[in-house]
Each structure stands twice: as structure tokens, then as C-alpha cells.
Amino acid sequence: MLLTLTSTAPSASDLGYLLHKNPSRVQSFDLPSGQAHVFYPEATDERCTVALLLELDPIELARAGRGADRRVLAGYLNDRPYAASSLLAVALSKVFSTALRGVCVGHEDLANTDLPLEIHLPVLPCPGGPERARDLFEPLGWLVEATPIVLDPALPEWGDSRYVDLRLTGAMRVADALSHLYVLIPVLDGDKHYWVNEDEVDKLLRRGGTWLADHPLKDWIVSRYLARQRPYVDEVMARLAELDGATEAPADDEDTPTPPLARLRAEAVVAVLHEVGAHRIVDLGCGQGALLRDLIKDASFTEIIGADVSASALAVATKRLQLHRMPDAQRARLQLIQSSATYRDARLAGMDAIVLMEVIEHLDPDRLPDLEHSVFAEARPQHVVVTTPNADYNVRYPGLAPGAMRHPDHRFEWNRAEFAAWAARVAADHTYAVTLRPVGDDDPEVGSPTQLAIFTRTERS
Incomplete structure (x- = not known):
């Protein structure tokens, strides 16, 4: 073999x-x-x-x-x-x-x-x-x-x-x-x-958690990997949905369907971009193109750059967005480039807004200063929009063990106070003003599942 x-x-x-x-x-x-x-x-x-x-x-x-x-x-x-x-x-x-x-x-x-x-x-x-x-x-x-x-x-x-x-x-x-x-x-x-037992659930999530949730054959893969044992299959599918933000904690009114958190997050980001009047957008850490699909459909966004460090993620984004079938006028507004959020890239400078949607938590904490410098000091857009999980809200996910993080690739998850402190410091260091907003159900005890920060430059270069 x-x-x-x-x-x-x-x-x-x-x-x-x-x-x-x-x-x-x-x-x-x-x-x-x-x-x-x-x-x-x-x-x-x-x-x-x-x-x-x-x-x-x-x-x-x-x-x-x-x-x-x-x-x-x-x-x-x-x-x-x-x-x-x-x-x-x-x-x-x-x-x-x-x-x-x-x-x-x-x-x-x-x-x-x-x-x-x-x-x-x-x-x-x-x-x-x-x-x-x-x-x-x-x-x-x-x-x-x-x-x-x-x-x-x-x-x-x-x-x-x-x-x-x-x-x-x-x-x-x-x-x-x-x-x-x-x-x-x-x-x-x-x-x-x-023999397949409950240990295989964690193995599958640990090794496939970063890509399995978006795979077109997810159901078949999970079923075969777990020898078609229905309790284990159901557990993995539920946890994959949580990792991807596809499920919310149960709503009080069970007759009212709750939109997936991933959808609420993308809608919130697009709404902010409209609110601040941004037309030239960078989706930094675009992954497989989830937000790009919404941006390219909106003609008010005249120039869109999808940037990611992973060439394989960009290849998947190309297929998911069906660039080869896209009308020429629409295709001309979109550019996919390989770039890292932690390194200076002149191609990202001078844009109206940079979006970091569920990106910062995937970086080791000691790399955050590099991201801050490359985005806020070097690229220096008029606006920066950041979303990240709210660790306070994790207790509302019944399938998530105490102290665990929502995604196996997360290096950290901040609570509301930690995110607010980071955002305030970054804004002060780089002459930006910052506003914080909830995304998703705003629980009176633990806040919303996603927290969003809008940074606006207070001086023009």
C-alpha cells in the first residue's frame, strides 16, 4: 500500500x-x-x-x-x-x-x-x-x-x-x-x-471541520465515514451546522423560523457597506466566496476584490461564483487575488472599505499586530468592517462543550469586553472611530452570536 x-x-x-x-x-x-x-x-x-x-x-x-x-x-x-x-x-x-x-x-x-x-x-x-x-x-x-x-x-x-x-x-x-x-x-x-464509536465524531470534525461543511457531498462523506451509524451521523451534521453558523440556538417562538447566522452576518455587512457609502470593496480572507456572492449581485459595488491566502480556496470560489458564466460587465467588477491579511499588499490600498468577516479569530494572537498594520496603516481604507464570534454567546449552543470554540480552526474567541477593548485600541492607534453592533439574536444576558465593528477613518490622506 x-x-x-x-x-x-x-x-x-x-x-x-x-x-x-x-x-x-x-x-x-x-x-x-x-x-x-x-x-x-x-x-x-x-x-x-x-x-x-x-x-x-x-x-x-x-x-x-x-x-x-x-x-x-x-x-x-x-x-x-x-x-x-x-x-x-x-x-x-x-x-x-x-x-x-x-x-x-x-x-x-x-x-x-x-x-x-x-x-x-x-x-x-x-x-x-x-x-x-x-x-x-x-x-x-x-x-x-x-x-x-x-x-x-x-x-x-x-x-x-x-x-x-x-x-x-x-x-x-x-x-x-x-x-x-x-x-x-x-x-x-x-x-x-x-469499530466506529463516538470518538470518530470528534476525529471527523477535527480533520474535516474547516472544509466539510461546504462540501457538496457532505452527507455521503459523513455517512460513509461513520459506517452509516445514524446517531453519530446526526451529531456530526448538527455540529457542522453550528460550526458553519447554519443554526441558531432555539428561538422562543418555534413557529418562527430563524435565518441562518451566516446569512444574517452577510446581510449585516452588506447593509453597513451601503450605510457608509462604500463602492470599492475588499473582502479580505474571502475564503470560498460566501460574501462575494452577495457583493457581485449588487451593482452599487463598482469594484470588488476577493483576497485570500489560500489558492485552493480561491479555486473553489471561482467555481462557486461560476466566473466562466458571469456576464462580462459583472465579471469586470470582480478580481480574485492571493494575498495575506498579515502582509502589506499595495493592491489593497485606496479602496473604500475592507471587510474582515470571520477572519481575525483564525489568526494566532501574536499575528494580530501584523494584520492591524497591513490593514489600518498600510492599506488604510476609509472604512473597515470586522465580524467575529461572541464567546459570551457560546453557552446558548447546546451542542458546544463548555469552554470549547465554535470552529476547530479558531485560535481564540473574544467575549464582548475583549472585542470592544481591541477595537478601541486599534481605532485610537490608527486615527479611526469605531462603532460596535450585534448581529443575530441580541440575548439580554449574553449578547448576540456575532459581534461587528465599523471603523471609520477620522482624517483623510
């Missing part, structure tokens, strides 16, 4: 830092059913490939008695030693655990950078054939090449097997690429080698 991951970025051998595996060494790791070996077939500054080879012991697999037919021969004669499966996902998690978390001490910028990557899985179970592989990986920003593997080259009349030779190409963080594989390999295999 083999997986290779290749980087063609400048100084490609830096992949070794990200994976915490030295390209000059072969390393082996013991697993319950065999051994995993990590080695580098090539490691130059132009191209670096890491290989994960999983060597399984069929006797140990048969003794485990999971993931295979319980009949005697089926326990020994199966595809487990050759085809990618949940066994490979477990090996990924053990061998590359730090890389999966996106941690690379001393190389933090590299860990947060989208790199040109190539992934090869020579034998992957794929119910539904190549089309299913494309449906799963393309929405995540991958270029997919899935070649059916024939049952027997000498007997073409037998047709194709249920396996494909999969190659993925794209630009994204190594941590994101590994998380896609960790979740989707066992989903395609559909036959986990271990």
Missing part, C-alpha cells in the same frame, strides 16, 4: 520540515497490523517526494477480525495489503500527526503557505469510478486524474475493477492536503478495519 506526496515549490526539500521527516533517512513505525515506512525517492530544491509505504501482516489482520468478511478465507484473502484504506489513514495520522495539525515550529509561514503539490495513490477503492473521485476532490481545489484499473489486462472483456489509480494536483497547505486524504480515503474504502 503506497502513497506519495510531491512538492514542486521553490526549495522543495523544505517539505521535510513540514512533515518532520528528514529526507536523508528511512524511518519505520510500528502499527498494530504491520509497519509504516517513510522515505524520499527524490529530494532536490526543484522537486521533493515523500513516500509512505504500509507493510501489513495478513495474519495480524485476520486475528483482528475487523474490516473483512468473517468467513475464514476472506480474513486472509483480501485487498488490505495493496489498496488504500482506513489502515492508510491511521498510518497517516500516526506518522504525520504534527503536519496534520499544521504545526511547524520555526517555519510557521511555510506551514501556512499553499504549495504546488502532487499526490499519487496507485490503488484506491472508488465506488462510482473516476467520476466519484472527481466529485470528492475537485470541490477541495484539486485537479483530479482517476484512471480505472482493469480486472485483468489479459482479459479486457472482464472490464474495470472497483479501483482507480488516483493522481491529485493542486496548490494548498500540506496540512489541508493530509486532512483531505485522512477523511476521504476511508470514505471511499467504506470498510473501516476498526
